[in-house]
Amino acid sequence: MSDTAEHGTGRTTEPAATPSAARRRAAQRAAERILARPGVQGTIRERLAALAEAAPDVYDLDKSADMYGDGIVEALEERVAGLLGKEAAAFFPTGTMAQQVALRCWAGRTGNPVVALHGMSHPEMHERNALERVSGLRPVRLTSDPRLPTAEEVRDLDEPFGTLMLELPLRDAGFLLPSWQQLTELVEAARERDAVVHFDGARLWESTTHFERPLDEIAGLADSVYVSFYKSLDGFAGAALVGPRTLIDEAKAWRHRYGGQLFQQFPTVLSALVGLDRELPRLPEYVAHARVVAAALREGFAEAGVPWARVHPEVPHTNEFQVWLPYGADVLGEAAVRQGEETKTLLFHRGWVPGGPGLSVTEVGVRAEGLEWTADDVRAAVTDFVARVAEAGER
CATH class of the missing domain: 3.90.1150.10 (Aspartate Aminotransferase, domain 1)
Known part of the structure; x- marks a missing residue:
């Protein structure tokens, strides 16, 4: 903690x-x-020294620095999309922003602003009600018990919802993951309700051992996935949203509106690339x-x-x-x-x-x-x- x-x-x-x-x-x-x-x-000096030592192994440092999301940022996006088996990816300065944008985009596409989620998920516990106050969405809790939601709870939710959000693993309940069968049943239950599925995969990187599946197969169950670069991978900060190219194009427009179109991000992106090479x-x-x-x-x-x-x-x-x-x-x-x-x-x-x-x-x-x-x-x-x-x- x-x-x-x-x-x-x-x-x-x-x-x-x-x-x-x-x-x-x-x-x-x-x-x-x-x-x-x-x-x-570590100290600032230690972190900068470690990055300077590792960076030449992950990217050509003689290339121009990024400006507003080009160059090295695009290289990271392409790599993450490939790892997770999705058409495209968008780099975000924070996971909170990435998920709000993803859920907002899905609400527009489904015509339903209701997001079904766990009461102990990150948006409910740590984002100051941002889904409602910033994005105009309405979270509905499947359960608030310190366990994973069930497919029955998804099927029995007493109102329509446009998106099912699953945090994998559910950190505040003990870094819990469902079994592969339970996960597929949760996704199927959402499909039965004509809802899309979004994975909060801040720590999805370390789920492959439990599921006994590669990352792209796990991510393939969802319509979109967010992953973090500073938790499991020990990067400076940052996140990525992956999904269909049309969704990601829209997400990049909202990223700009939300203030996430930063002028230069190469130190953070370099640290993410190092994490993918060394920690993943x-x-x-x-x-x-x-x-x-x-x-x-x-x-x-x-x-x-x-x-x-x-x-x-x-x-x-x-x-x-x-x-x-x-x-x-x-x-x-x-x-x-x-x-x-x-x-x-x-x-x-x-x-x-x-x-x-x-x-x-x-x-x-x-x-x-x-x-x-x-x-x-x-x-x-x-x-x-x-x-x-x-x-x-x-x-």
Whole structure:
């Protein structure tokens, strides 16, 4: 979880300026052992140096810089469209803008402004009601329970809707993905209602292991898909919307109207191309090892005598998952930071937030750094962490 509610779980986290948040960031940077070290944790100098080193391998730097979406931007768009098996793609500065534009375009084409979605999806949790206030759309919740919607809920929705939006994976519910059969049934149910299907695929890149399908086959179920470049792929920012060429042409017109036609974007686009080259091929390895880490966490908490603990989902669907423990968020946050400060091993590098009476939750992500951890390493870190929880609770 991040230090702000915008990219968190919808629950309140401490502001970025509080001492505990600053201490956590310092512990992240100083940690010698950590499960994930996203580039966002680096300094400006470090991020620029890494980009300068990698950029010559992904694009000819002697070509002219982009202007208003040409050149390198078009190269990225073509590559992403190919990866996802769609006719065309449009680069956007943010995923929020990309999805609002996509849903607005579909509403115009279907003649129906109603968007059926999950109550824990990103537009409902983190966009300040932008679908209604900016785009004139009307979201209708299939469910708000911390689970995936069902095909029956799509079929039984008591009013017509023009678009079904599915967030894959559903981050705030625990990075959940349906089975392939469930996903195809959801899409079929929408088709039966004469609706189009849009995938919020911010983290779709890491779904191939769970679905046992290539990206283009997964994306092929939907009429349009949005993907992010800064989450799984560790880019600076940015997103892409893919779909039929006529839709993408219209989306680019709306991108201009929404203020997304930036003069130059080559640093961000270069970082996205680097992510596609370096991170995308490694995501299946991260997902596989996340399952090893999750199992070791469950075992470690049981061995340490924690009265109740939950790793959710029990077998992670992606390389990210939730951990729930029966302690206050302040106690768990203090124990996590102290472990990093005192041992240079940071088991939980994201913040803890209240998840209900007597419960707190955090998110765990596994990237390249986490591949060095064995199951024994995880269990040993859990034992040390639980001891620090007891100490923090006594203060």
